Amino acid sequence: MKISILLFASIKEYAGTNIISINIKDKSTVADLKQEIANHLPELKDLLPTALVSINHEFAFPEEKVPEDAEIAIFPPVSGGQEKPTIIEIKSEPFSIDEVMANIVGPSTGAMCVFSGIVRAQNDDVTTNNNLDIVEQLNYEAYSPMAETKMYQVASEVRSRWPNIYGIAIFQRTGSLEPSHQTVMIACTSAHRDSGIFEAARYGIDRLKEIVPIWKQEIGEKDSTWVKGTYQPDKNDVKQI
Numbered sequence: 584m585k586i587s588i589l590l591f592a593s594i595k596e597y598a599g600t601n602i603i604s605i606n607i608k609d610k611s612t613v614a615d616l617k618q619e620i621a622n623h624l625p626e627l628k629d630l631l632p633t634a635l636v637s638i639n640h641e642f643a644f645p646e647e648k649v650p651e652d653a654e655i656a657i658f659p660p661v662s663g664g665q666e667k668p669t670i671i672e673i674k675s676e677p678f679s680i681d682e683v684m685a686n687i688v689g690p691s692t693g694a695m696c697v698f699s700g701i702v703r704a705q706n707d708d709v710t711t712n713n714n715l716d717i718v719e720q721l722n723y724e725a726y727s728p729m730a731e732t733k734m735y736q737v738a739s740e741v742r743s744r745w746p747n748i749y750g751i752a753i754f755q756r757t758g759s760l761e762p763s764h765q766t767v768m769i770a771c772t773s774a775h776r777d778s779g780i781f782e783a784a785r786y787g788i789d790r791l792k793e794i795v796p797i798w799k800q801e802i803g804e805k806d807s808t809w810v811k812g813t814y815q816p817d818k819n820d821v822k823q824i
Contacts, residue, residue: 584606585604586604586607586651587655589654590657591658594658597624597630598626603624605619605620611649612646613644616655617631617636620657630659631657633660635658635661636656637655637657637658638650638655667742668749669738669750669752670686670752671735671754673727673754675757675758676756677764678754678765680697680768683752686752687771688750689749691749691774692772692773692774694774695780696771697770698768698770700788701762701764701765702718702761702764702766704717704718704763716803717803719761719804720759720761721760721802722799722800722802722807723758724757724797726797729796730755733794734755734795736794740790741783744783747775747778747779748780749773750772751770751783752768752769753769755795757797759802769787769788771783793820
């Protein structure tokens with residue numbers, strides 16, 4: 584069946600319209616509806632997990648069926664609380680710490696901890712035996728849709744362990760990078776330095792290396808090698824929906 588959906592606030596802004604029409608299967612649930620909206624408008628995928636749905640002016644829940652000829656609306660949680668910013672991005676271009684700060688600093692922010700990885704030319708990592716001694720380039724490859732999902736999971740885990748963290752930014756670069764270029768950055772902000780902010784940033788980068796599907800290839804003058812990881816995810820690494 585074909586349905587029309589009213590959009591409000593930030594969801595309307597990201598979609599560029601206040602109403603959309605999509606086709607859904609008969610007996611689809613609200614959860615199915617959100618998935619179809621994500622398929623129809625991928626730019627809304629980061630907003631949909633927390634978005635609210637109403638059917639005929641009443642809140643609707645994931646397991647409820649979507650009836651025909653109903654007035655359906657989707658919108659963010661209503662104003663009244665302060666949403667903590669989470670910035671996730673995978674891109675080939677460099678990122679700016681100043682730009683990141685502007686997005687994760689709030690009125691009560693008094694501390695920021697940043698970890699930024701860079702390409703090193705001389706490889707002295709003794710923990711692996713497949714690395715080149717001299718690196719001229721690193722080539723980063725990401726399974727981007729899954730990587731973004733798992734990066735949001737990392738941010739969620741950070742918040743569950745350190746609830747006083749305000750803003751979180753996780754940036755990962757892809758493509759060919761030369762020595763001294765940034766590769767990854769994790770930044771956390773909070774009101775005070777003793778809020779767990781150092782531990783949160785450290786956990787973030789360590790966790791990213793475990794569960795986010797990103798690989799790097801070391802390229803030397805005459806040879807190249809893909810750096811092999813050892814971590815094997817288990818059921819505890821699956822995000823609980």
